[in-house]
Amino acid sequence: MSHTRDYRTPNSLPRPAGHLTKEDLEPLVKDAGEGNPSAIHTLLKMIEPVVVRYCRARMGGRDLSYLSADDVAQEVCLAILKALPDYQDKGGSFLYLIHAIAANKVADAYRAIARDRSEPVAEHPERPLIDNEPESRSLQFDLGARLGRLLTSLPRVQQEILTLRIAVGLSATETAEALGISPGAVRVTQHRALTRLRGMIRDEEF
Numbered sequence: 001m002s003h004t005r006d007y008r009t010p011n012s013l014p015r016p017a018g019h020l021t022k023e024d025l026e027p028l029v030k031d032a033g034e035g036n037p038s039a040i041h042t043l044l045k046m047i048e049p050v051v052v053r054y055c056r057a058r059m060g061g062r063d064l065s066y067l068s069a070d071d072v073a074q075e076v077c078l079a080i081l082k083a084l085p086d087y088q089d090k091g092g093s094f095l096y097l098i099h100a101i102a103a104n105k106v107a108d109a110y111r112a113i114a115r116d117r118s119e120p121v122a123e124h125p126e127r128p129l130i131d132n133e134p135e136s137r138s139l140q141f142d143l144g145a146r147l148g149r150l151l152t153s154l155p156r157v158q159q160e161i162l163t164l165r166i167a168v169g170l171s172a173t174e175t176a177e178a179l180g181i182s183p184g185a186v187r188v189t190q191h192r193a194l195t196r197l198r199g200m201i202r203d204e205e206f
Contacts, residue, residue, distance in 0.1 A: 057167030
């Protein structure tokens with residue numbers, strides 16, 4: 001029976017985190033939804049790095065008042081766990097639900113900080129800083145802020161595709177499953193987004 005399956009055994013493990021296609025997730029999600037502890041543990045191990053990368057990319061890796069990207073990622077994972085028992089596979093992918101919950105939680109975080117005027121923040125998320133040297137931090141902050149502003153000028157679907165493909169590292173197929181579109185549409189939209197981004201960067205002499 002599926003609820004007795006032990007995902008701690010090597011032969012039962014799905015592919016490594018980062019490969020989250022429907023074929024990988026479907027049996028695991030089913031068993032997790034039925035309360036299999038090892039399936040729940042394995043599912044969390046698979047999706048948590050993806051959720052964290054998404055939240056950090058959308059929030060820039062910095063705190064929004066009392067909220068950080070990692071805090072939001074934890075809220076996303078908890079919401080996914082709560083949704084498991086009622087989840088029904090209707091031919092789509094569980095990645096679609098993961099993305100929907102993550103996008104909503106990030107939006108909630110920005111709405112929450114918008115209500116808290118005690119700590120002004122930038123309107124749009126910035127890219128995370130990747131170096132601790134003061135000069136590099138200053139440069140990365142400036143580059144991140146400018147690139148973040150350019151990204152927010154793109155249509156929302158282009159923003160999401162660039163986030164999932166580049167920041168999160170999903171494949172075109174995984175990104176398609178997360179957004180409910182075809183892999184071909186992902187590739188075309190990504191190409192258009194990058195072309196438009198390059199044009200804007202050239203216009204700003206960036």
